[in-house]
Amino acid sequence: MDLATCTYQEFQPSMGAPIRTTAGHPRFPLGYELGGHARLITPTRDLLVQNLPEDAYEFSYRRLLNGQGINRISTELAGLAARNSGARLVLLCFDRYDQLRPGDAWCHRGMFAKWWFEQTGEEVPELGAQKPTPPPVLF
Incomplete structure (x- = not known):
């Protein structure tokens, strides 16, 4: 299955089919x-x-994913792909990695991507802005 992640704000239709993964709808026009x-x-x-x-959130979120199970999640995502003519599914949320505070550059979509890779061996690339790279340590 072809999956990627991004933010609502950075998504472009050429990326694939935009799929909501947030508890609430965006409160801004798309x-x-x-x-x-x-x-x-x-x-x-x-x-x-x-x-x-982050570590406690990831533990709880992974528990949620494991409770749903890879088979049910795969089936749901396959159904979304079918409804979108087989397009790449771009899993959307609100947090831009490049605008988060240092040390807080995480979001459930990155945790999902890591979990999905562990379950399936399939990479889920981030299409939005990347996490800030810390400056090199000079001696």
């Missing part, structure tokens, strides 16, 4: 129509309001 909602990989509102540090 210049494109969403191709669906990947409900099984969307973090729960309960998880979001806990404001956990």
Whole structure:
């Protein structure tokens, strides 16, 4: 399956089919129509309001993904791909990696990409701005 991740703000229709992975809809106008909602990989509102540090959030989010199971998630994503004529699914959320504070450059879409690779061996590239690269340490 052809998957990628990006933000709502950076997505361009040439990237593929835009798929929502957020608990809420964007509160700003989109210049494109969403191709669906990947409900099984969307973090729960309960998880979001806990404001956990990255490691605790990832633990809880992976528990959610493992509870849904790779087969159910794959089936849901395959259905979204079929409804979008087999286009690459671009899994969208709000956080731009290049605009997050140092040390907080993470988002559930990156955690999903890592989990998906561990489960399937398939890479899920990020199409938006990349995480800031720390400056080199000079001695």
